[in-house]
Each structure stands twice: as C-alpha cells, then as structure tokens.
Amino acid sequence: MKRVVITGAGTINALGRDVPETLEAMREGRCGISGLEFRDVERLAIRIGGQIKGYEPESSFNRQQMSLYDRFTQFALLAARQAVAQSGLDFTGALADCSGVVLGTSGGGLTTQDENYRSVYEEGKNRVHPFVVPKLMNNAAASHVSMEMNLRGPTFTVATACASSNHAMGLAYHMVRGGSCSVMLTGGSESMLCFGGVKAWEGLRVMSRDACRPFSANRNGMVQGEGAGVYVFEEYEHAKARGAEILAEVVGFAMTSDASDIVMPSKQGAARAITGALRDGGINASEVGYINAHGTGTAANDKTECAAVADALGGQADRVMISSTKAMHGHCIGGTGAIELLACIMALRDGIIAPTIGYEEPDPECALDVVPNEAREADVSVVLSNAFAFGGLNAVLALRRA
C-alpha cells in the first residue's frame, strides 16, 4: 500500500479567499456569519449565514466561463487553482492520465436551479438558457476542475449530504493508497445560500436565527455557510522525488452507516466510524491530539457526537481537544469537511488549535474539551476530522504530522 500526503490546499469561504486568510481568521476566532444578502431574503425566517461577501466572479472568470459555471463550480475552481499552484504540479502526459478529481457536493448547482425555477414558475417564462443542465449538474465542478487542470483519470462527484467532502477525500485517499492514481484533487464545494436553498432548510426547524454555538448548553441550531476546499493528495514517493512540501499525511479513513434514521444521528454509527479510522491508520487512541468535530450546533448532533467520541476514545476522550469551526464559517454542507480539514492541517503544522467560538454555557452532555472561544497552542501529531450526515452516513479521516 502506498503512503498518501497532502501537497497543496486551497479554499474560499466566509472567513477568507484563500488558506492563509482562513487560517488567520480561525486563529483569531473570527466569525464569518452575517446577514444574508440575496433576492427574497425578506421572505425567510432564517436570515443569517456564512455567506462570501463582496465576491466578484468577473475578476477570476471570463464571460463565457461565467455563463457555464454555477457558484459552486466557481468556488471549486478557485480552491483547486490555489491547491495546484501550491503543489507545483503540472499535469501532462502519463501524470495527467493517472490523476483525477473526486469532489463532494450536496446541492450541486442549486442556485442555478433556484433562479431558473423562479423564472419559469414565478415569472411564467417559457424559455431557459441552454446551459441550465450543464451548470446545475452535481458533477459540473469536478468536470471543470478536470478540464482546467488536464486531469484525465478517475473523476466523479460524491453526494452524501454533510459528509460529502469527507467521503470524497476518503475515496481519493483510497485511490492513491491502492496505487490506481498518483495524484487526486479532492475536497468539496457548496453554494446553497439562495432563497430556495435556505427555505428548504428552514422547513426542518433545525436552523438558528442568531448564531451557531456548538456544544454550548444554549445552542439553538445550525447556521449555513458556503464555499469550497480542495486538496492535492499525492503518492508519498512521487511527492518526495520532486521535493514537494508536504502539508500532512493522510493515514486513515473509515465510513459507516447508522442504518437507523434519515435525520437523527446515532452514537454507535459515529463511534464505529471513529474507531474504524483509528484501526485503518494503525493509530492508538492515545496519539490523537485534536478532533475537528462535525459540531453543527444542533441539540441532537453535538450530544451524540460527544458520546460517540467518548465511546471511541475511552479514557483518552477527556484529554483530547475537540472543536467545531462551523461557528466561524457556517455549515458548508457538502463542502464543509474540506474547509474544516484546514483546521486539522493548522493543528499539525502550526500547533494551533482552532477554537469553538460562540461558546457560552457548559453542557453536561458535551463534557469534552471543546477549546471554547480562543485558539490554543498545542503539539499534536495525529488529528481526526468527523463528518456525520443526514441519512446516517458517517465518514472520518485521520491525518498525521508530516
């Protein structure tokens, strides 16, 4: 089995337009959640989100590209450009043929769907732009990344709601580890902050009207965000031979299904994913220094997640730091695991643990060290990233310091 390392990272989200800006915001515990700005927002009960403000696609894409790229595709491309630039890779010849793209998304081109449904249903138009289908399809982002970077190997999209990015990165890890690919671009992208996207979430009654406060006793729901995270996963010997800078090593991955309820999380399913990732990576629970939590800020997730971590890590759970960065960038749904992996890399490389901001009152059902409100310095060598999706689908990644 091959070793797999990360040699490039890119992002755009409510905290920053790239990795350095995002990590600075995470270190400072800055909140990127603000009032939503889009058409018909006044008809929503939920009016806050981790929206990327002042975004000007014209500065990165030409007119023809903009007519083909939904916002979620634009985010994926911007993050992929940063990641590939950092890696220093140029995909030609044999390398292009054995490199691919696996990206997560949940809603795909939801903004495109929303705008065009509005146009035909509400405005009664009988004609839509010819690119509606290629813009809205869930694989549009993966395909455009493949086209722009000349990645000619396995390329596809994974949709497992809030765990999409972790499932995507886990599959990319497997493909490089198994030897079928030398390099995979992987992560995820989401852009659901439009009237229909937020209205649908409103219906479920799990959204907060004021703030995301993971693990806090007074938490009252999740807050949605948007953005993308994309990484270059590269076979270790390939990276070493070209002298690439290694950001971290991917050492374990596991996925499980609760097989119980379409929305209520299960402690057993989550705990099995955590222990599975440890087993896959040959990791002892005592080595785990930090867990980037799924930590949505809902009543159900946070207490179930804490119980699962306690079960999976046993006595080590009292020592480990666990934080949710969703209070800063919002829940970026199918892109969230990819954005959150940045906090894992920061912990390993910079020795800085991103805080859980918005934390106000201890909850006895979330009695772990949740790194409340302020970042902390710590020397950690192994980290985990949790993602537990609606549908009962769990995916946990383990990373080790390079």
Added chain:
Amino acid sequence: MSVKDRVIAIIAEQAVLEPSDVTMESTLEDLGIDSLGLVESIFAIEEEFDISVPFNANEPEKSDFDISSVASIVAGIEALIAEQKK
C-alpha cells in the same frame, strides 16, 4: 436596428468580435462559434425577437432553420418573425 443588425450583434457578442467583423457570408465555424455557442446564440435570438426557433442540435441539417451562414440565419429569422408575429 434592422433584424439583420440585431442578429449580427448577437452573433458578434457570442464570437467576441466587433459587429463589423461579422459579414453575411461568414459561417459560424469561421467565427469560432462551437456547438454550445450555437445553442446560446439561438437562445439569445429567441429572447431578442420573442420567437421560437425550430432547431434540434441532434440533427441540425434536418432542421427547418438553416445555419450555414449568417445570411441564412438572418433570412430564417426574418421568416420566423413574419410567421410567428402575424
């Protein structure tokens, strides 16, 4: 603006050219308009004139709408306007 000038303006925009660079003899291929550019142009023409253009990208040669040159496109649109705006 005449129908001809409006059609040329749409085609020029699609080809990222000045309208003066688009002649009646030009073919879409000459102008660098590919299959996606063609359906986008037809959409823009339908919007501009509020007409329906009978064009199936699967069998362009069988369509009643002749796209072999700018002149044939303009003539086709003039005919469609006359027919559909009665």
